[in-house]
Structures are given as C-alpha cells and as structure tokens.
Amino acid sequence: MTQISPSLVTLGRATQGSPVEICAIQTSPQERRRLLGLGLRLGSVAHICQGPNAQGVVLQIGSVRIALGRPWLEVIAVRQRPCPAAPTLAEKRV
Amino acid sequence: MPISAGGPRRVIALVGNPNSGKTTLFNALTGAHQQVGNWPGVTVERREGRLRLDSGRELMLVDLPGVYSLLGGGGLDQDIARQYVQSGAADGIVQVVDVGNLQRHLLLTHELLELGGPLLLVLNMMDEARARGQLPDLDALRQRLGGIVVLPIVARRGEGLAELRHALEEDFPRADAHLPPLYPPAIQDILSVLRAGTGDLGPLDRLRTLEGLAAVPPEHEQGFREAREAIVDKTGEDAADALAAARFAWAEETASAALPAVSDALPRDTWTQRLDRWILHPAAGLPIFLLVLYALLVSSFNAGAIFQDFFEDSSKALFVHGLGHVLLAAGLPDWSVQALAGGLGGGVSIVLSFVPPIAFTFLFLAALEDSGYLARAAFTMDRFFRRLGLPGTAMVPMVIGFGCNVPAIMATRTVEDPRARVITALMQPFMSCSARLAVYLAFAAVFFRGYGGQVVFALYLTGILAALVTAWLLRRGPLRGADRPLALELPPYRWPGLRSVVLHAWQRLRVFVLRVGKVIAVLGAVLLLLPGIGWVDGGLRGTDIDHSLLAQGSRALTVVFAPMGIGEEQWPAVAGLVAGAMVKEVVIGVMNGIYQRQESADLMAAYREPAIGAELRAAVLTIPAHGREFLKNLTDPLGFANIGDTAASAAAAGADHATLRGLAAGFTDLSAFAYLLFVLLYLPCASTFAALRRELGSRWAWFSMVYSLALAWLLAGSVYQLGTFDRHPSQSLLWLVMVLTVVLVFWWWWRRPGHIAMAETHILGRGPGS
Ligand SMILES: Nc1nc2c(ncn2[C@@H]2O[C@H](COP(=O)(O)OP(=O)(O)OP(=O)(O)O)[C@@H](O)[C@H]2O)c(=O)[nH]1
Ligand SMILES: [Mg+2]
Numbered sequence: 001m002t003q004i005s006p007s008l009v010t011l012g013r014a015t016q017g018s019p020v021e022i023c024a025i026q027t028s029p030q031e032r033r034r035l036l037g038l039g040l041r042l043g044s045v046a047h048i049c050q051g052p053n054a055q056g057v058v059l060q061i062g063s064v065r066i067a068l069g070r071p072w073l074e075v076i077a078v079r080q081r082p083c084p085a086a087p088t089l090a091e092k093r094v
Numbered sequence: 095m096p097i098s099a100g101g102p103r104r105v106i107a108l109v110g111n112p113n114s115g116k117t118t119l120f121n122a123l124t125g126a127h128q129q130v131g132n133w134p135g136v137t138v139e140r141r142e143g144r145l146r147l148d149s150g151r152e153l154m155l156v157d158l159p160g161v162y163s164l165l166g167g168g169g170l171d172q173d174i175a176r177q178y179v180q181s182g183a184a185d186g187i188v189q190v191v192d193v194g195n196l197q198r199h200l201l202l203t204h205e206l207l208e209l210g211g212p213l214l215l216v217l218n219m220m221d222e223a224r225a226r227g228q229l230p231d232l233d234a235l236r237q238r239l240g241g242i243v244v245l246p247i248v249a250r251r252g253e254g255l256a257e258l259r260h261a262l263e264e265d266f267p268r269a270d271a272h273l274p275p276l277y278p279p280a281i282q283d284i285l286s287v288l289r290a291g292t293g294d295l296g297p298l299d300r301l302r303t304l305e306g307l308a309a310v311p312p313e314h315e316q317g318f319r320e321a322r323e324a325i326v327d328k329t330g331e332d333a334a335d336a337l338a339a340a341r342f343a344w345a346e347e348t349a350s351a352a353l354p355a356v357s358d359a360l361p362r363d364t365w366t367q368r369l370d371r372w373i374l375h376p377a378a379g380l381p382i383f384l385l386v387l388y389a390l391l392v393s394s395f396n397a398g399a400i401f402q403d404f405f406e407d408s409s410k411a412l413f414v415h416g417l418g419h420v421l422l423a424a425g426l427p428d429w430s431v432q433a434l435a436g437g438l439g440g441g442v443s444i445v446l447s448f449v450p451p452i453a454f455t456f457l458f459l460a461a462l463e464d465s466g467y468l469a470r471a472a473f474t475m476d477r478f479f480r481r482l483g484l485p486g487t488a489m490v491p492m493v494i495g496f497g498c499n500v501p502a503i504m505a506t507r508t509v510e511d512p513r514a515r516v517i518t519a520l521m522q523p524f525m526s527c528s529a530r531l532a533v534y535l536a537f538a539a540v541f542f543r544g545y546g547g548q549v550v551f552a553l554y555l556t557g558i559l560a561a562l563v564t565a566w567l568l569r570r571g572p573l574r575g576a577d578r579p580l581a582l583e584l585p586p587y588r589w590p591g592l593r594s595v596v597l598h599a600w601q602r603l604r605v606f607v608l609r610v611g612k613v614i615a616v617l618g619a620v621l622l623l624l625p626g627i628g629w630v631d632g633g634l635r636g637t638d639i640d641h642s643l644l645a646q647g648s649r650a651l652t653v654v655f656a657p658m659g660i661g662e663e664q665w666p667a668v669a670g671l672v673a674g675a676m677v678k679e680v681v682i683g684v685m686n687g688i689y690q691r692q693e694s695a696d697l698m699a700a701y702r703e704p705a706i707g708a709e710l711r712a713a714v715l716t717i718p719a720h721g722r723e724f725l726k727n728l729t730d731p732l733g734f735a736n737i738g739d740t741a742a743s744a745a746a747a748g749a750d751h752a753t754l755r756g757l758a759a760g761f762t763d764l765s766a767f768a769y770l771l772f773v774l775l776y777l778p779c780a781s782t783f784a785a786l787r788r789e790l791g792s793r794w795a796w797f798s799m800v801y802s803l804a805l806a807w808l809l810a811g812s813v814y815q816l817g818t819f820d821r822h823p824s825q826s827l828l829w830l831v832m833v834l835t836v837v838l839v840f841w842w843w844w845r846r847p848g849h850i851a852m853a854e855t856h857i858l859g860r861g862p863g864s
Contacts, residue, residue, distance in 0.1 A: 031579075033163065034166075036201075037167045038162065041339070041342055044342075050375075064195050067472075067580065067583075070480070075579075
C-alpha cells in the first residue's frame with residue numbers, strides 16, 4: 001500500500017472523491033482538442049465528483065465541472081494522487 | 095485613434111467560451127432579445143445588432159456562438175464563431191470571460207492575442223465572484239495582457255456597461271511590446287522559424303497544422319516536420335501536447351497573477367455539488383428527468399387552464415360575435431358574415447384560446463433552460479442515447495422542441511458529429527410542439543373528457559418514441575457509425591433570471607401569436623374561396639359547401655384515410671389536415687369553419703343581438719374560478735385527469751356547437767385517437783420544413799416529409815385496424831400484412847450499400863455553416 005510511485009489506472013477504475021492526475025489520453029488529435037478546450041489535458045489534476053459509473057464520470061478541474069460519457073473511461077489513464085482520507089481501491093488492485 | 099463619425103460603421107464581435115454571458119451582454123447593449131440560457135451552446139448562429147454610443151456614433155455588434163478554442167473542437171456552432179473570428183470581418187473583438195473560470199477562459203485569450211487583432215477583455219459574472227470573495231486584480235491582469243483594456247461587468251444587471259460603452263468609442267489598444275511571451279523561449283524560437291518559412295499560412299492555420307488538426311500543405315512538409323522534431327527534442331512531448339502545456343502554463347500564471355489562488359482539490363460550489371449528487375445519480379437521474387418533463391407539461395396545462403376560458407370566451411365575444419355583428423350592421427349578406435365571423439373569426443379565436451397553456455409551456459421551458467439543468471439532462475440521457483449512436487446532447491433540442499420544432503432544429507448545431515446532427519435534426523419534427531398541443535386539446539375536449547390528460551401525454555410519448563425509432567433506423571441505414579463520446583461542461587446552477595425568462599418566453603409566444611396572420615390567410619383560402627365554387631354539371635359554378643371544390647377534393651382524399659376510420663362524411667377533417675400542412679393549429683380551425691357553415695343557422699342569432707359586454711364580464715370571472723380550482727388541484731399535484739376536465743371544458747366552449755356535433759357524429763374515440771396520431775406525425779409544418787432544408791439540404795427535408803407521412807399513415811391506420819379487429823378481421827389482417835410488407839421492402843431498400851454511400855457523400859459534402 002505504501003507505494004512510492006502511485007500506479008496508473010484507467011479513469012474507469014479511479015475512485016470517486018479522490019484527486020487524479022491525467023496521464024494519458026488515447027484518442028485522435030481532434031478529440032484531444034475537444035478535451036483541451038474544456039480544460040482537460042495531460043498533467044491536469046482533476047477531482048472526481050461523480051462516478052465512474054454506467055453514465056461516465058464527472059470531473060472538476062479548478063472551478064470547471066466536466067461530464068464525460070462512458071467511452072472516455074477506457075481512453076483516459078490517470079494516476080491517483082495520494083488521498084489523505086483513504087487509500088484508494090485502485091491502488092490495491094493494480 | 096478616434097474614428098471619424100461619418101466613416102463606415104465599426105464592427106465589434108463578442109467572442110468567448112460558451113456560457114460566458116455574451117448574449118446577455120449583447121442584449122443589454124443593443125436592446126435585442128436574443129435567447130439566453132444556462133448551458134453551453136445556446137447561441138448557434140451569428141446575430142448582429144446596432145449599438146448607439148453616447149457620442150452618437152453607431153457600432154455594429156456581433157453576437158457569436160460560444161467557442162472554446164479557435165483551433166478546433168465542438169460542433170457547427172463553434173465552427174461558425176471560429177470562421178468569423180478568422181475572417182477578420184470584425185474591427186475589434188470583445189472577449190467575454192466568466193471570471194469564475196478565469197484560467198480556462200484565458201486559453202482563448204491566448205489564441206486571440208496570438209492572432210494579434212484589437213482586443214478588449216470583459217470579466218463577466220463579477221457578482222458571483224464577489225459573492226465568493228474573489229476580486230481580481232485588474233491592473234495585474236492588464237499588465238500581463240500587454241496593456242489591453244480589461245473591464246469588470248455584471249452583464250445580467252447591466253453593471254459596468256457605461257465604462258464598456260465608453261471604451262467602445264475608441265479603437266481598442268492592441269497588446270503592446272510589454273506583452274509577456276506567449277510561449278517559453280525554446281518553443282517561441284521554433285515557432286518563429288516556422289513562421290518565417292510558412293508566411294503564406296495564417297497564424298491559426300499554422301498552429302492547427304503543427305498540432306495535427308489539419309493536413310500539411312505539400313510545399314511545407316519539410317518545415318513542419320522539422321518544427322515537430324525540434325519540439326520533441328526540446329520538450330520531450332509531441333507538438334500538440336507541448337503547445338497545450340505552454341498555453342495552460344501561461345493561462346495559469348496569468349490567472350494566478352490576477353486572482354487569489356483557490357485550491358483546485360476542493361470543489362467549493364456546494365449547492366451545485368449537492369444538487370448534482372442526486373440529479374446526476376446513475377439510478378435517480380433518469381426518474382428525475384422524467385419527473386421534470388412531466389411536471390413541465392402538467393404545470394403548463396394546469397396553470398394555462400386558469401386563463402384558458404378567459405381567452406376563449408373573450409376572443410369569441412370579440413372576434414366571432416362582435417365581428418359578426420359589425421359585418422351584419424355593415425349590410426353584408428348572411429353567408430359572407432357566416433364565413434368571415436364564424437370561419438375566420440372562429441379560427442382566430444380558437445388559436446388565441448390556446449395561448450395560456452402554450453405561454454406557460456414557454457415560460458417553464460425558459461426557466462428550465464436558464465437553470466443549468468439541461469446540461470445535466472444531456473449527461474443523464476447519454477447512456478441511453480448512446481445505444482442509438484447519439485450523444486446525450488441530442489436531448490437538449492428535443493426538450494426545446496416541445497415549444498417549437500424550428501429552434502430545436504437550429505439547436506442541433508451543437509451536436510458534434512455531422513451524421514449524428516442530421517439524425518438529431520430529423521427527430522425533431524416528431525416532438526409535440528405547441529401548435530399540435532392546440533389540436534390535441536380541442537379533440538380531448540370532445541372525445542376524451544375524463545382522460546384527456548392521459549391521451550395528450552400518450553401523444554407526447556408517442557412522438558418521442560417515433561423520434562427514437564427514427565434515430566435507430568437512420569443509424570442502421572444510411573447514417574451508420576458511432577458518435578463521438580460526450581464531453582460537456584456542466585455550468586453551475588443559477589436561479590433563472592425573471593426578466594430574461596419572461597422576455598424569452600414572450601419572444602417565442604409572439605411568434606406563435608403572430609402566426610395568427612398565417613392562420614387567417616390559410617383559413618381564408620380554404621373557407622372563403624373553395625367552399626363557394628364547385629365542379630357541377632361539367633363546369634365550375636357557384637354552389638353550396640357540400641358540393642364545393644373543397645368538399646369534392648377532400649372527399650376524394652378520404653379514401654386514403656379510410657384505414658384509420660375516416661369515412662366520406664368526415665371530409666372536413668381531411669380538409670383540416672391538408673390546410674394544417676401549412677400551420678398545424680389550423681387543423682381545428684378549418685373543421686370548425688366547415689361544420690359551422692354546414693349548419694349555418696347556429697350563430698346568426700348571436701350576430702344579430704350580441705351581448706359582448708356580458709360575455710366579456712363572464713369571461714373575466716372564469717379566472718378566479720379556475721384559479722381556485724387550480725389551488726385545489728395543488729393538493730393533488732399529479733391528478734392528471736383534472737387537466738383533461740379543465741382544458742376540455744374550456745376547449746369545448748370555444749369550438750362551436752356545430753363543430754362539436756360534427757366531430758362527435760363522425761368520429762369514435764378510436765378514430766379520433768388515430769386522427770390525432772396522424773396529426774402528430776404526418777408532416778413537419780411549413781416553417782419546420784424550411785428549417786430542415788436550411789440546416790440539412792433539401793434532400794433530407796423531402797426525406798423527412800415522405801417518411802413522416804408514411805409513418806403517420808401506417809401507424810394511425812394500424813392503431814385503428816387493431817382496435818376494430820373483431821369487427822372486420824379479414825380486412826384488418828390484410829392491412830397488417832400490407833404494413834409488414836411495406837416495412838420489409840423499406841428495410842431492404844434502406845440498407846442497400848450504394849444507398850448508404852450516397853447519403854454519406856451528401857452529408858460530408860456539406861461544409862459547416864452552409
Ligand atoms: N450571475 C450572473 N449570471 C450571468 C451574468 N451574465 C450572464 N449570466 C448567466 O449566464 C448564463 C449564460 O448566459 P448567455 O448570455 O446565454 O451566455 P452565452 O455566452 O451567450 O452562451 P452561448 O450562447 O451558449 O455561448 C445565463 O444563465 C445567464 O443568465 C452575470 O453577469 N452574472
Ligand atoms: Mg449566446
């Protein structure tokens with residue numbers, strides 16, 4: 001549990017309520033451009049407000065809330081930031 | 095540098111991220127009433143308005159759709175804004191920024207600075223920033239932006255507009271030499287080299303190409319390759335990521351210089367958070383959405399019913415009895431008084447009587463649009479719509495479509511994938527708009543007294559289902575492919591602004607009321623010209639209505655409607671359908687006019703001795719009576735049956751006795767329902783057809799026409815045939831076999847590969863903005 005480098009997981013396996021860092025977005029330049037416009041890019045730190053679940057996920061980056069449909073969950077890889085409240089499930093899994 | 099007063103008018107464009115308040119500002123400055131709403135993508139077309147400054151000079155102000163980035167992303171709406179900015183048509187750009195999201199909005203500022211034109215920044219929503227205790231340091235921001243003008247405003251309340259108007263008097267200062275570099279030195283150098291080698295490209299095109307968003311022109315292949323390699327060398331990232339990182343870093347630095355830092359790990363909008371926990375809940379979200387829609391319809395009808403009798407009775411007193419009296423007094427012959435007052439006046443009064451429920455529908459819709467809920471509904475519905483290959487954002491136009499299909503079709507511009515956009519637009523004509531509501535209510539009055547509400551609701555649902563089936567068919571047929579996954583900004587919830595909601599609803603209602611002119615024209619043609627002449631004894635002669643061209647033509651057409659239980663004697667209903675192709679609310683007006691004329695004695699007494707004063711007084715008194723009823727119903731909020739009763743009795747009063755008798759004699763409950771189903775589905779009205787043609791091209795518009803006619807005929811026929819199966823089993827069976835055959839043949843034709851390829855080239859051939 002006390003890992004030195006937090007592990008990389010798909011967004012679909014991240015846990016609600018925790019901050020994550022966006023590490024990879026595997027999609028076309030056009031789709032990336034769309035996300036960039038919303039303020040989502042590699043290195044952004046996002047707070048997971050809702051999900052991930054059957055609908056997708058709601059992220060908050062800074063003061064912007066972004067809803068992402070389910071297909072994104074497998075396309076975006078994140079690193080869970082150490083969350084003081086609770087060790088994350090995803091870290092245990094990987 | 096002041097501008098000469100006599101010179102050509104300066105053009106100033108409002109540019110900014112979606113939902114930043116551009117249209118609110120545009121309205122406040124120009125006195126226009128363009129639609130405002132709390133979700134990204136409200137404005138989908140360019141709007142121009144004149145602005146007279148204090149000095150007497152005039153400006154042309156341009157409101158644009160919101161755009162996140164000039165480089166790419168988003169639907170047709172964002173393309174329109176991008177193209178306009180890039181065209182250089184504006185003499186200056188005012189970027190409208192939501193100060194609460196300063197950092198994100200500065201990404202667009204970065205691109206505008208790179209473009210280099212005259213730029214002014216307004217920081218909007220200062221009220222919300224103040225409430226959070228976040229006051230931007232304007233001087234610091236100005237300095238970091240190279241000395242351009244930065245003004246704080248509250249567009250919604252008009253705060254800060256005087257300063258803005260003052261600043262608009264002069265050409266905006268451009269960012270000067272003190273503008274801090276937009277990129278880190280290493281990247282800046284690479285970009286300078288690239289710029290020198292690709293001078294024929296515009297700055298945005300160059301960036302787009304470098305980031306892999308546009309094809310590299312063959313003559314510049316080497317230049318771009320070298321630049322990309324150099325960027326990877328210097329930063330370890332590919333060009334798109336490195337440039338994005340540089341822009342984000344710039345925006346972050348600039349924002350933090352101007353605003354006290356807020357921790358990004360802690361979401362602070364607790365209201366929005368708390369509401370979203372329920373509204374976006376994976377299990378509760380859908381029921382909440384359905385409940386919202388249901389409440390929207392129920393409360394519109396119930397609240398409308400309070401005033402419906404008043405509109406009904408008073409417009410009848412004035413436009414039917416009053417007009418008839420005046421015409422008689424003027425010495426016109428009975429038959430023409432009958433046609434003018436009973437037919438035209440009656441038609442107008444019927445349309446007016448539906449103003450209250452429609453006004454409330456518009457009012458509640460506007461409030462919903464301004465609350466921030468629609469973006470949530472899009473997310474909640476996304477998982478269901480995705481099965482149809484559509485993004486959840488396709489939900490938003492459908493909700494708007496309950497008011498009117500035309501703005502709904504416009505709103506499909508926000509759907510990013512071109513195929514999905516075509517599908518979403520083709521779904522819209524099936525949404526029960528306010529004009530159709532008028533026909534439903536009138537029929538509910540006669541046939542479905544006890545359960546009118548449920549019938550109307552069932553028709554709404556049928557429309558939604560027809561739209562979904564259409565989407566499914568199109569995805570399986572010529573418009574195959576998957577949609578791009580949903581990525582949507584969720585705005586904070588806001589209390590709907592009373593003024594903007596009322597204004598917005600009024601704008602839409604005005605369109606409905608102004609269409610009375612069209613109603614009069616259509617009714618006039620149908621009720622004045624055609625019924626008087628007929629093909630008798632081998633020639634055109636004056637005749638009574640039952641032998642007129644109108645009757646002859648409509649009667650000939652009743653054959654087509656036989657499967658849904660409409661016999662020859664109901665030819666007025668068919669005449670209503672034909673006229674209703676222009677404006678749907680005319681359907682009931684035409685029937686009203688014809689039935690009246692068939693029983694012409696009915697109203698003459700009322701024309702000779704009208705009691706207009708008493709009628710008006712009685713009309714006013716219906717308001718408190720229905721108001722009390724409404725309050726009583728509040729204790730039984732979902733008492734849907736009541737709508738049927740109140741609306742029904744109201745409508746029954748308006749359609750004259752002759753109409754009621756005519757309707758009741760010709761139709762059974764079942765054939766009336768089949769008829770309503772047909773009215774719901776049969777054709778996009780003339781304005782909707784025009785909107786489809788504008789947005790998708792005539793081929794799709796004609797497709798929609800033929801498809802919906804066929805769907806309406808088959809479905810309405812099937813409902814009637816199934817309902818009367820035991821009366822004539824062999825005939826019903828024959829019908830069903832025919833329907834099945836048609837469906838199978840259609841399916842085969844629909845999925846032909848050549849056909850699909852053709853549709854494809856047709857869509858992709860239409861560029862954005864066309
Ligand atoms: N609190 C507050 N709300 C505002 C202000 N200005 C606009 N709004 C609200 O912000 C929302 C968006 O306003 P619009 O004017 O439609 O924004 P827009 O930039 O035209 O949006 P798009 O057309 O979608 O690009 C609406 O709900 C407005 O009522 C303001 O100064 N303060
Ligand atoms: Mg707008």
